[in-house]
Amino acid sequence: MPSYFELVALITARFNEFERRKCDQLAALLNPYQKELLDGLLDTDSGESPLSRLKRINQSLQPQAIAENVTATRTIGELFFNFEAVFKKLDLSDQAVEYLSTWVKKAGLFQIGQFVENEKRYLYVLAFIRHQFYLRQDSLMDGFIKSVRFNENKAKAAVRVHEQQHKIEMMAALKALTASHQTLQQFVDQVTAIVQSGQPESQKLKCIQELIDLHNQRRNKGDLSLSEHELRLNADAKNQAYYDALDAGSLKLQRRVAPVLKVLHFDKASSSLPLYQAIEHFKQTDGHLGHSPPTEFLEGADKDAIADASSIKISLYKALLFR
Numbered sequence: 001m002p003s004y005f006e007l008v009a010l011i012t013a014r015f016n017e018f019e020r021r022k023c024d025q026l027a028a029l030l031n032p033y034q035k036e037l038l039d040g041l042l043d044t045d046s047g048e049s050p051l052s053r054l055k056r057i058n059q060s061l062q063p064q065a066i067a068e069n070v071t072a073t074r075t076i077g078e079l080f081f082n083f084e085a086v087f088k089k090l091d092l093s094d095q096a097v098e099y100l101s102t103w104v105k106k107a108g109l110f111q112i113g114q115f116v117e118n119e120k121r122y123l124y125v126l127a128f129i130r131h132q133f134y135l136r137q138d139s140l141m142d143g144f145i146k147s148v149r150f151n152e153n154k155a156k157a158a159v160r161v162h163e164q165q166h167k168i169e170m171m172a173a174l175k176a177l178t179a180s181h182q183t184l185q186q187f188v189d190q191v192t193a194i195v196q197s198g199q200p201e202s203q204k205l206k207c208i209q210e211l212i213d214l215h216n217q218r219r220n221k222g223d224l225s226l227s228e229h230e231l232r233l234n235a236d237a238k239n240q241a242y243y244d245a246l247d248a249g250s251l252k253l254q255r256r257v258a259p260v261l262k263v264l265h266f267d268k269a270s271s272s273l274p275l276y277q278a279i280e281h282f283k284q285t286d287g288h289l290g291h292s293p294p295t296e297f298l299e300g301a302d303k304d305a306i307a308d309a310s311s312i313k314i315s316l317y318k319a320l321l322f323r
Contacts, residue, residue, distance in 0.1 A: 022090060023119035029086050030122060037082060038122050042109060050075075051112075051125065054132060055105050057139050061147060063255060069143075070259045073136040077263060080133040087130055100124050101131030137264060144260045148322050151246070151253045158245035243305040243316060250319040257322050258287050272297065278321055289314055297321075 002010065030038075041051040054072055058065040080087075092100075104112065104124050115121040194207045262283050268276050274296035281294050291311050295303060302320055306312045 018096075019120060019123065022092070022123050023117060025090055026086075026119045026122050026126075029089055030119075034083065034086070035118070035122070037079065038125050041079075041125060042112065042121075044109065049109055051104075051128070052109060054128075057136065059139070059143075061143055061256065066143065066256060066260065069136070069140060070263055073140055073263045076129060076132045076136055077265070079129045083126060083129065086126065090126070092127060092130070097127045097131050100127035104128040140260050140264060144257050144264070144322075147253060147256045151249045151319065152323060154249055155242055155245035158248075159239075159242045162241035239301055239305070246319045246323075247313065247316040250315040253322060254287075254318055258318070261322070262286070282318075282321065287318075289317070293317065 041054075042049055054076060057072075058069055060066075100123065105128065112121060112124065115124075199207070261279065266276060266279065274294065278294040278297045282289065285293075293312070293314075295306070295312070295317075298306065298320060306317045306320065
């Protein structure tokens with residue numbers, strides 16, 4: 001069995017061989033413009049190098065932190081797609097990318113600059129770009145989901161409040177109905193008493209007419225209360241309270257997640273095509289959806305909820321798209 005030092009020497013030799021092979025590939029793959037882009041990441045003329053700034057990912061969900069992350073993700077995305085063909089031909093494993101990227105993240109600019117060969121520096125920086133691209137996509141998606149879930153939970157909380165109010169109103173309506181039935185029995189008893197009394201017939205008719213008028217007034221008031229209650233039941237059947245709450249929180253949600261959605265990249269092959277097309281439309285129009293954005297990703301009650309005469313409720317549409 002080889003000793004520890006023999007194993008270290010063997011692993012180092014293999015790693016150096018790996019680096020040599022990948023550097024030779026890069027020498028043939030990179031064009032002058034791409035080399036200039038990579039060199040620019042190490043430039044310190046304006047103070048801190050762009051590479052150093054790109055190492056930081058702020059996990060806060062505050063608007064300013066989100067804006068900073070979106071800007072950095074856009075920069076990394078532009079770099080990633082500039083080198084996408086290089087990544088494919090270089091064919092680095094995920095483990096190699098993570099190792100090289102982690103080294104760059106921990107290293108200072110001086111250490112990176114100590115590499116004698118430009119291609120070796122490019123290799124490490126390219127691994128960092130590729131790793132950061134996916135890392136930042138995941139980070140932004142995680143924040144996106146948290147913001148959307150927060151808005152969704154607020155909407156559900158509003159529905160619970162609405163349901164509680166609905167129960168109170170229902171009890172009041174049932175009480176009104178019970179009182180109406182009790183009043184009817186009282187009405188019958190009072191009419192019977194008048195008929196059986198010894199009053200003249202004309203007086204009996206007058207008293208009965210007064211009772212009828214009073215009973216009708218009370219019954220009409222009860223009917224109105226029940227009719228209003230039925231309208232509320234119809235609104236509940238359409239989940240109106242839920243959609244109203246989503247719509248109310250949409251603007252605040254848009255400020256947080258709309259910029260994020262514009263820099264997220266989704267795999268078309270593994271995505272729901274209607275949803276993918278709706279997201280792409282959102283990106284292409286910079287969030288200005290127009291009067292007839294794609295709605296195929298919506299179904300049932302969701303599609304009914306956004307209907308608004310000849311157009312759609314854009315604010316609610318965006319909340320449902322983000323959800």
